[in-house]
Amino acid sequence: MWDYTGKVKDHFLNPRNVGIIEDPDGVGEVGSMACGDALKLSFKLDEKKERIADIKFQTFGCASAIASSSALTEIVTGMTLDAAKKVTNKDIAEYLGGLPAQKMHCSVMGREALEAAIDNYEGVGESTKHELEGEVVCECFGVTEKEIRDTIRDNHLTTVEEVTNYTKAGGSCGKCIPKIETILGISPEESQVAATKPMTNLQRIQKITETIDNKIRPAMQGDGGDIELIDVVGEEVTVRLKGACSGCPASQVTLTDFVQKELRRAVEPDIVVKEIK
Amino acid sequence: MKEVVYLDNNATTRPAPEVVEAMMPYLTERYGNPSSIYSFGGDVKKEVDKARAQVAALLNCSPEEIIFTSCGTESDNMAVRGRLLASKERSAIVTTKVEHPAILNTCRSLKTHGSRVEEVGVNYDGALDMEQLKGSLLSDVAIASVMWGNNETGVIFPIAKIAEMVKEKGIVMHTDAVQAVGKVPIDLAKVPVDMLSLSGHKLHAPKGIGALFVRKGTKIAPYMTGGHQESNRRGGTENVPYIVGLGKACELAMNEMEGQVKKISTMRDRLERELLRLCPNTTSNGANSERLPNTTNISFQYVEGEAILLLMNELGICASSGSACTSGSLDPSHVLKAMDIPFTLLHGSIRFSLSHYNTEEEIDLVIKELPPIIKRLRDISPFGRAD
Incomplete structure (x- = not known):
């Protein structure tokens, strides 16, 4: 059972501003049924077109998603658009007295929907949907590099786990975790070239050797086997299996499912491991 | 308590x-x-x-x-x-x-x-x-x-x-x-x-x-x-x-299973039948197969499982869900996914599992209280104007 604050429970059990505004000035949508949560915001400005006079939400999601949406509408009612643009997911979470770490993405969803609704009013983009800007990093949940970087910056995140808690990225198949690590490794100001600069063969060999010595060999030795690095040509890595592993009927599986996987994770995603007997 | x-x-x-x-x-x-x-x-x-x-x-x-x-x-x-x-x-x-x-x-x-x-x-x-x-x-x-x-x-x-x-x-x-x-x-x-x-x-x-x-x-x-x-x-x-x-x-x-199973499956069947009848856009998962006598797994379209569980919790009703949000992982139930249950039904699945300690009165309570909970959440949901 989640440890929700009294304020989360209150906004979940008695959500404020539920519904759709007729003839709204701006509409924003984020999420989908497949992802497990979705939020639709619509707002109307006052007569001078300065402040948010009325805002309503519809949410598909868990208790904290509903509470975050409700809280967001309370926070921004009466705000100027400029002030509303500065509302972050942190403001939503703080308003609710905090959210469980794994539920922080609910507050991020609120901020994104607000952004999409204001963009819609200001005529940025054509649809009311939250626009995916830049490269999609997490394909399972459709999370872009920009979203990840923004959320890291707003919340001072430092680990992959935190990024997953806040954006969901990396929370399903886990394939994008190395990319998230790369994003975490460089500051948002740094150019991306640095991150994608190809490795020299020397760097590659060094990294492969380290990974084999520190990670792969100890695991294999634990099972009475051993491994020796023979050669590295580009992304092709040749090894020899020794001890119990040589001649083991499952050695091919060990090679692809363990050795190659570890090297791909630690060194480069395109590495191919070959065995010589 | x-x-x-x-x-x-x-x-x-x-x-x-x-x-x-x-x-x-x-x-x-x-x-x-x-x-x-x-x-x-x-x-x-x-x-x-x-x-x-x-x-x-x-x-x-x-x-x-x-x-x-x-x-x-x-x-x-x-x-x-x-x-x-x-x-x-x-x-x-x-x-x-x-x-x-x-x-x-x-x-x-x-x-x-x-x-x-x-x-x-x-x-x-x-x-x-x-x-x-x-x-x-x-x-x-x-x-x-x-x-x-x-x-x-x-x-x-x-x-x-x-x-x-x-x-x-x-x-x-x-x-x-x-x-x-x-x-x-x-x-x-x-x-x-x-x-x-x-x-x-x-x-x-x-x-x-x-x-x-x-x-x-x-x-x-x-x-x-x-x-x-x-x-x-x-x-x-x-x-x-x-x-x-x-x-x-x-x-x-060993001594009591036979009698208990009859009682349990009768209650389970009634609970399932009534919830499917009273809540539109609802299906039971696995119901075409032979099943344990005490279990029913029902998907309520357009709503999310954790929200259902917490509203039931307010009434003291305990059940569980295959929704992602209840588990701490972000993936919904691996069982329902393996069955290829459409994503519209994945997140709103609720499992009721009974025992011989349950009573017909308890089943009545769930049949009375759950449909309004589903309606309430569908009224909040952007997808759920289906009833």
């Missing part, structure tokens, strides 16, 4: 008062070690043997084939890891996509040790793909582990038939029967599985006790090494009070 309507008996069950009563002497005066030579210990050993016989009687096997463990998960680990440790030539594992994590994650972790693991799929009704199973039983397979009854949907696999197929290929057959024992009759004289896991707290014994049936002649290596206990197959001083409790729970199940 607030009165609860407990409809989550696949998660855990109320310890039967008779079980607690049977355990008490061993938590108080009769604390001897069954391995000791004096009668203060030796007499306790007789109680452990009696419990072993009670468990064996429920399964129709011989008492020497029962090893006591700490839980269902340990039984599953002992079966799979113990078998692989004892198997020299074969290292592959065949299992299913819908197993409990105790099996699934155990098998997956063995991949890094070089075991090939094949996970057999299921169809939309939750029925096992028997053709895929047949094709997977190759000469490198050391063990096949297929669950008896599914914890999320209640779908029962034809274990007797599966065990025959597996045994024909000379492969050791294990079944995780944690959800089945005490709910459906199990006759190990007729069903040729080599190993079977069970857990005490799913059949009205307390948490912290389980057992593994290992058929005579089955080669497995000890997984929990230590003393000579359990005929050298599982080290560690016997958990006497809990073993006595499990024995009593098995005896109760």
